Amino acid sequence: MDRAPGLSVRLKLTLSYAGFLMVAGALLLGAVWLFLLRYVPDRAMLINADRLDNNGVFPVRSGLLRVFAPRAAAVMGFLLVFSLLGGWFLAGRMLAPLTRITDATRVAATGSLSHRIALEGRKDEFRELADAFDGMLARLEAHVAEQQRFAANASHELRTPLAITQTLLDVARRDGGSDHGELVERLRAVNTRAIDLTEALLLLSRADQRSFVREPVDLSLIAEEAVETLLPLAEERGLTVETAGELTPAVGSHALLLQLTTNLVHNAIVHNVAGGNVWVTTATEGERALLTVENTGEVLSPQLVATLVEPFRRGSERLHTDHAGVGLGLAIVKSIAEAHDGTLKLDPRPEGGLRVTVAF
Template identity: 55%
Template sequence: MTGRRSVSARVSLTASYVGLVAVAGAILLGVVWFFLLRYVPTRAISTDTGWAPNQGDLLRAFAPAAAWAMAVLLIVGAVGGWFLAGRMLSPLSRLTEVTRRADAGNLALRVGMTRRDEFGELADSFDGMLDRIEAHVAEQQRFAANASHELRTPLAITRTLLEVGRSDPDRDTAALLERLARVNERSIELVEALLLLTRVERRAFERREVDLSLLVEEAAEVLLPLAEERGAELIVSSAPAPTSGSEPLLGQVAVNLLHNALVHGDPRRGPVSASTWRDEAEAVLVVESAGAVLDPASVETLVEPFQRGAARARREGQEGAGLGLAIVAAIVRAHDGTLHLTARPSGGLRVVVRLAGR
């Protein structure tokens, strides 16, 4: 926003101090007049002991001294107010400097104020805001980089298949079309997952009463063919767990968690289990799967977009865009719930979702 700059806060505060001094001096002079000088006679006063000053004499003697005193007070008030205002506003100068540098792109700078007053609270709040913005920007940059890579991969595969098909006179057209269809389907799934993730983060959904136990049973029924294909045992133990939220989105949570457990778990080491119950004022969903021993320090990173297991590269038989747990985390966060991932000591993963109960 451009335009003529208004008077600075320091000048305004200084003028306020000078004004207060002037008002206080005027009140003091008014008190002297009202309670003292107005009672002194204006005529010449004669007493037994001699002459006494009248009102005019006192005013002529008092007025110059009062004027000089008022001038000194105003000067002292202006000088002292200027320095006092500067000292009071110095934290704002630091805050303004950090704000301008943050606006220029330097999100690593912090105010770092140690004083424990209102300015200190403002600086701490501003530093906390910068922390969140910096983390959000870093997350968005990672997301954009990973999304670009993931979207480029199927396009590159499609181009390669077309070039091979164009240059090979003995190509199998049916097989080529089948492979192109699979690549295209993966691209569509990836785009749909990205759109769902964006919609969830905007919280653009309607809330209603939902029972997590019913959603888990539906998800298990949908994924039963996948469990049979992979030779995995799917165990569901569902007790009523009513909550409030979007039924399609919370259903997606159940589907994603069970799908992730079936795809990344090892059926030879144990079954995939899902259970729900009500814990005091919370609805709880727990999904466990057996598998390789995971590094506890890296487990929490699995909810980041495009993370698949311990690495970004897709392993044999593990299809997906790497957005399953990221979508789960976004949906749970949008429902003001908590998502906790734990590496099982015997191998595999335990995921706990807690939502406000009804």
């Protein structure tokens, strides 16, 4: 924003210090003058010799004014110079932290988010501002790094189906006399995957922007709806899905919470073992609504579990299977949970598998 030039804060503080000191000095000199007027007569009087001046005359008010006024003016002049110089120095010392904050802001505006103010000293308003600014820079740096990784991964994931499509079309063009039925099916599968990935990216963006309407919902009903949708997939894999939980009220988007629950149940079914189990439970704990999805499966290390919410991570391997998804399932769950001011917790089960708890 373009602004008209004005006085610097340091100059304003200096003038404020000087003005205050001048007013205080004027009041002090005025008090002295009133005190002298009270005890100095307005005309000459005969009085003891020890009260006379060097000329043998008792000082009267007119003479006192001639003597007092120049000295008072000199004192005021000294106070003015002293207050301006001292005020300029003190204002500079006081505003030094603000100068460092401004310099750090200009550095951050150039795109460098690694710089920190790291203002030393005891806690005060400037140091609270500097610490808050450093915390904001740290969060921005982490967010930008995460977005860069996400963009790189998304580009890679989107490039894969496009490259496959291009390869299939090149083969079909060179072999024009062959039956294209198989080619059409493979292109359809690749295109479906690209559409699923695009939809997942759009859903992730929607959750991050919190562009949804909140309404009262029941997590237990949402859990039952998600399980019913994925029950055929569980039966195909020979898994047993159990649901439990009474009325679990919450506030949020029904569509997004259904997507969250569906992703968790789908993840629990896909990353399981033959004849395994999936448990979906809802409960209330104080003012919190809890959704828990557990599944049997391979033993997972805590280090691996900590990375599962990162985009495009698919368990211990980055392999594509018929139901592997696009690698955004838990990333979408995390974004939806945070958009609803909730928390997501992943814990490996000692006997194998994963326990995911979402608290709203």
